[in-house]
Amino acid sequence: MVEKGLLLIFQVLLIHCLHSQTLNFHNYYVSDGLAQSQITDIVSDSKGNIWFSTYGSGVDQFDGKNFINYGLNQGFRHHQVMKLYINEAQQIWCGLEQGFISVITNGEVINIDYPNGEDEEVTAIGGLSDKVIVGTRSGNLYSIDKSFNVKQIANYNGRTIEDVIVVD
Secondary structure, eight states: OHHHHHHHHHHHHHHHHHOOOOOOOOOOOOGOOSSSSEEEEEETTTTEEEEEEBSSSSSEEEOSSSEEEEGGGOOOOOEEEEEEEEOOOOOOEEESSSEEEEEEEETEEEEOTTTTTTOEEEEEEEESEEEEEEEEESSSEEEETTTOOOEEEEEOTTTTOOOOOOOO
């Protein structure tokens, strides 16, 4: 009888201890200010802003209350943004489906062209302290320095570059 009582107390304590913390989620929609519902990538900056790349309306910056959109009207060459990367200077590097790279720096959009004038979809972005590395669907790998000079550093013969992991 004592064993059953101890077992019951143990079970009650165990259930009480296993009760986990409740997580709160909030969904945001176009009606809340999100420019587009198709999100292709998400990153956060050092100020706590969350950046969303969209497949149709550029990039949205969310500060926890409001959305700010960067799209064609702000200087993007293409509105389908596939990848995002934030470098040490807190510049938002945006890999486009067409048109290579747009960079948001201090609220302004800077467009960077491919060195050969081609139009490839950006599929991966990573970086070092002094450069950003960009991979494309057609297998090209590019290096971009702080002055936005672009140099092709490799070609993988049409094999899509899925991710860029950069080690100093």
